[in-house]
Amino acid sequence: MMIENDFDYETRHNHLMIGGVDSVELAHKYGTPLVVYDVSKIREQINHFKSVFEDNQVEYEVSYASKAFASVATYQVMKQENCHIDVVSGGEIYTALQADFPMDKVSFHGNNKSVEELVMAVKNHVGVIILDNFHEISLLNQVLEELNTTTNVMLRITPGISAHTHEYDQTGQVDSKFGFDVESKQAEQALKMVLDNPRMNMLGIHAHIGSQIFEVNGFVMAAEKLVDLSAEWHQKFDYQPQVLNVGGGFGIKYSEEDDPIAPEKFVDAIVKAIKKRSNQKGINLPAIWIEPGRSIIGPAGYNLYTVGSRKDVSGIKSYVTVDGGMGDNIRPALYQAKYEAVIANKANDKPKSTPVRIAGKYCESGDILIQNINLPRTQPGDILAMFATGAYGYAMASNYNLNLKPAVVFVENGQDKLVIKRQSYEDLVRLDLKY
């Protein structure tokens, strides 16, 4: 049976189904808190993105921003889907290597890459290093000289666009820690340095205006700025970027307050804007790369928790506490992010009219996963399933209070597979040394 609410979900015997698997059975088999990914949703979204490019007949790459959720299994799926990936640390490069991910399909980002990370990237032949600042240009030059080799680079520019999203999720405004500013000609200066450097092959330009954005406008403006800059550089330096990388940031639905357009519609608008502007400016149509993280992985993820204690504060609120919280999903505490959930073992039961608050088990009053939600009457042992937790959830997990990081399971075509084990107490003290 398919339930129509803000999230469409399938149920069987009153249980929430994920990817053809009973979520309550998953919770009992692997324990909770548990992160479950419906892999078919990941593949589907990638294919939606690809179709838009193909319909518009442009050269493209879909580069998964793996910071949203990086694991060996995730990189394996990206390899199967023939995607590029964007990595931002030695740890993500290492993990991609463990997955045998093809390094030529890797973009290396970051606003303070270390020499060790640059060496690792260059030695492993990553496809492109996305330069973020002048210090990095000189570090990379040293690394390339020492290793006597060359690499592809792109310049990350700050287009001077403030996206409408949480302040912590804005990156494209002039006052941003990321990238070369266009306005003050930092970007132009960086371009000259790279063009003069025989060890750096300047592939293109990159801009990322922020994350969880709902309006198309900002993306279109940033895309047009990239084309304008390309045209300007073509005229001034006889150099035209082969690639325009427009970043990610396409917003997804977390709660009933969100009403985003389909992620691929952002891309369609961007591609059309780049085609039109390139034509107007009389420059060759570049290849267009996107770097979505959240929109690929977010809606595919579900967090399962077991309900424990309950506290009713007379006439004010009822707190229903689960066995996870800010350690496996910091987003509500960090960004006041809203989520929706169901009781997975009572998935078709009518919710009560009085809302409850879902609290986590961490020693912080701010550890509230959902402020207000109408659920059927809960009891200890019920399984709470939160929707759309796949991006920046496990990826930002911590061991606060020395709670264990959850296990992660992939489901597809009715099969489930453990892809990250639950941490053990031994794991917690593995790096500790006695004093």
Ligand SMILES: Cc1ncc(COP(=O)(O)O)c(C=O)c1O
């Ligand atoms: C450079 C860059 N590319 C891509 C992304 C992915 O963003 P999102 O997960 O919102 O698609 C980010 C994160 O904001 C980013 O910093």
Ligand SMILES: N[C@@H](CCCC[NH3+])C(=O)O
């Ligand atoms: N972690 C943020 C997004 C940051 C995107 C990375 N630049 C979130 O959960 O919304």
